[in-house]
Amino acid sequence: MxxxxxxxxxxxxxxxxxxxxxxxxxxxxxxxxxFEGHFPGHPLVPGVLLTETMAQxxxxxxxxxxxxxxxxxxxxxxxxxxxxFVEPDADLVIEATISIVGSGYVATKxxxxxxxxxxxxxxxxxxxxxxxxxxxVLMRARTAAIGLExxxxx
Amino acid sequence: MxxxxxxxxxxxxxxxxxxxxxxxxxxHAIDDLGIDSLAxxxxxxxVDKAFGIKLPLEQWTQEVNEGKAPAEQYFVLENLxxxxxxxxxxKSA
Numbered sequence: 001m002x003x004x005x006x007x008x009x010x011x012x013x014x015x016x017x018x019x020x021x022x023x024x025x026x027x028x029x030x031x032x033x034x035f036e037g038h039f040p041g042h043p044l045v046p047g048v049l050l051t052e053t054m055a056q057x058x059x060x061x062x063x064x065x066x067x068x069x070x071x072x073x074x075x076x077x078x079x080x081x082x083x084x085f086v087e088p089d090a091d092l093v094i095e096a097t098i099s100i101v102g103s104g105y106v107a108t109k110x111x112x113x114x115x116x117x118x119x120x121x122x123x124x125x126x127x128x129x130x131x132x133x134x135x136x137v138l139m140r141a142r143t144a145a146i147g148l149e150x151x152x153x154x
Numbered sequence: 155m156x157x158x159x160x161x162x163x164x165x166x167x168x169x170x171x172x173x174x175x176x177x178x179x180x181x182h183a184i185d186d187l188g189i190d191s192l193a194x195x196x197x198x199x200x201v202d203k204a205f206g207i208k209l210p211l212e213q214w215t216q217e218v219n220e221g222k223a224p225a226e227q228y229f230v231l232e233n234l235x236x237x238x239x240x241x242x243x244x245k246s247a
Contacts, residue, residue, distance in 0.1 A: 075195065102202050103211040105195045127195055 001053075001092075003032045003045070008053040009094065012148040015064050020098035022061035024146070026053060028090040035088065045086040050120050051077055054110035057096040058124050062106050063143060064150045065098070068136055072106060072126035080122040090114050104128055158205075158235040165200040166231075169193065179232035184225065191215075207241040 001008055014023040028045055035043035055074045062072040086092070093113050100107040105128060111121035131139070143150060159179055166183070167174040170193050183189045189197070198209045217223040227233055 075192065100199070100202065101208075102195075102198060103208055103213070104215075105199060107199065125195075125199060127192065 001026045001028055003029065003034045003049060006052065006056075008049070008056045009060060009146050012060065012146050013093075015061070015148055017065060017151050020061070020065065022057055022064065022096050022148075024057050024060070024094045024096075026092045026094060028086060028088050028092065030088045032088075043088050045090075047080075047082045047120070050082065050086065050112060051080060051122060053092065053094055054096065054112060054120070054122055055124055055126075057094040058108035058110050059126065060143060060146070060148050061096045061098065061108065062126060062128075063139060064148050066128075067150045068131075068140055068143070070128040071131045071135060071139070072128055074124065075105065075127045076125040078123040078125075080120070082120045083118050086112075086114070086119060092119070099123070158238050159231065161204055162197075162201065162231060162235055162238065165197055165204065169196045169200055177231070179230075179235070181231050182226065183229040183231065183234070201238065205238055205242050207238065207245060209238070209241070 001010060008026060009024045010026045012022060012024050014021070016022070034046065034049070038044060038046050055077075059072045059074075091114060094110065095113075096108050096110040098106060099109050105125055107123065107125045109121070109123050112119040163174060163177040166172060166177055166187065166189070170187070170189055172187055177187065181187055183194065183197075195211070198211050202208055214223070214228040218225045218228065228237065
């Protein structure tokens, strides 16, 4: 993870197109400017960044399924629960599944665990929009970097 | 249609924080109720869940934007509810 660059996902461990499910891994960095403020002397990953991590896993799942034809933008966060603290050097496992594919939106459920212990979970919804200029190229490079091979869409 | 309208009106009222009494079958979701596209996606999500359908919102929006259909056809609530009834009937046929 590079918290200050919002690169929350290190690697996609599983992309199951049929099951509409993605599992990813991320290691919390030992040092980050984020921890200088949250909190001085007591570094904890902010809940908003855990939410972003769940959103990115969901977003990559959607991109994997739609073959990067539309960009998912986070629209709503429901039922977010933060069950325990996340400290530097933690190895996160992030899981996202599709719950509803609507017209123009996709709903997901996502959760994070550490060594099987639940950390947080939420229900997320994304608005699907055409890719802004050049973003598709950047996202394609990013999906390749984390080991995601999108479905071919004819 | 009447029970469909009651359900849809309730969804709109709750989702967009619009007083229920302001929502009538003749209300235009955009022009009269001021619902924007993002809020309408919220409504579509709740309608999809409530009726077990998939509102073809992208297709409708494209038709309106291209001038192939008047917005009233989809976004006046009595017309929207009729389309929801049609989608429900098609699903169970």
